[in-house]
Amino acid sequence: MLVKSSTVRGAAATLGAMLLAAAGSVASAADFTLKFAVATQNEPMHEYMKLFEACVEPASRNRIDVQLFPGGQLGGIPRMIEGLQLGTLEGMFIAGQHMRGVEKRYGVVDAPGLFTSFDHANRVYWDPRFRDAYLNAGRERGVVGIGIFAYGPSSYATKRPVTKLEDFKGMKLRILATPVEQRIVDSLGAAGLQVDPGDWVPALQRGQLDGIRGNVVVNRSLKVHTVAKHATMTQEAMIPVVGYLSMRFVNRLPQDLQQVIFDCGRKVEREAAPIAVKFDRDAQAAWKAEGGEIHNLGPQDQAELQRRAAKIGEDLFGNDPDLKSLYSTMVSLAREHADKK
Helix, strand or coil, rough: CCCEEEHHHHHHHHHHHHHHHHHHHHHCCEEEEEEEECCCCCHHHHHHHHHHHHHHHCCCCCCCEEECCCCCCCCCCCHHHHHHHHHHCCCEEEEHHHHHHHCCHHHHHHCCCCCCCCCHHHHCCCHHHHHHHHCCCCCHEEEEEEEEEEECCCCCEECCCCEEEEHHHCCCEEECCCCHHHHHHHCCCCCCCCCCCHHHHHHHHHHHCCEEEEEHHHHCCCCHCCCCCECCCCCCEEEEEEEEEEEEHHHHHCCCHHHHHHHHHHHHHHHHHHHHHHEEEECCCCHHCCCCEEEECHHHHHHHHHHHHHHHHHHHHHHCCCHHHHHHHHHHHHHHCCCCC
């Protein structure tokens, strides 16, 4: 028996309407959507976001739908920070130093010369005397932190080997646009230049740069070792990363769901910390396996670098009335939680 085309069209339209209605009911099952963004991908911050999603959704009984946007899908860092403040982006993960333009105290974690290991740094970051004050510092400016952990120590990727401080003299090094990094490379007798990550390798190839100050995980992920094969693990500073939420989003949540996101933020930072350690260890191993070399400074030069870095931190943070209290807390806790020899 033939079926009229109008009947087929009618049945298709009915089925389509049913599917749209079903999709709409699934989409509206969650009471709140939390878009969580990060500029990077397949590294410790991205792993934190995955763990956070896995914690929040069941703990909220699926009332919060966590959606992940790694790899800068929602724009560059300035745009994401703007979205966080405006409330158009609910959450983002970033190195704490990038948020100093939102709240000056968020930049205090850039202070160098304090930590000797991942564990040492995390013991300080997670101590309630620091953690609570730091993560909540930006509430009045529209953002709040939910988790913090050590991403990894500073290192330098260079075209020629660096095994002593004197080797840095005259080098052109890529740095972030922070007073701390500028002062550190100045103390080494090097010049600091700001170059976007996508241009690091070409700048090294052209001779515009002699090296990159950063972290071995990031440097390897951006293929820096294909041009600058020498990595010197200076560790004069620790790079902490922080999960931030928009206060506009937080204030829309009922009290029980606010508790969920802050509880999960705290729980997941402990789970992500060893992942960061593994990424660092694996990146160093891969760096060597792929033809690069890993170097360390001698004990005297390392101690001298730590001394210079600590003085820079004291000058920039300890003498700033807005930062002195939080910085002093961090310094005191660094001594209290020092690695035992």
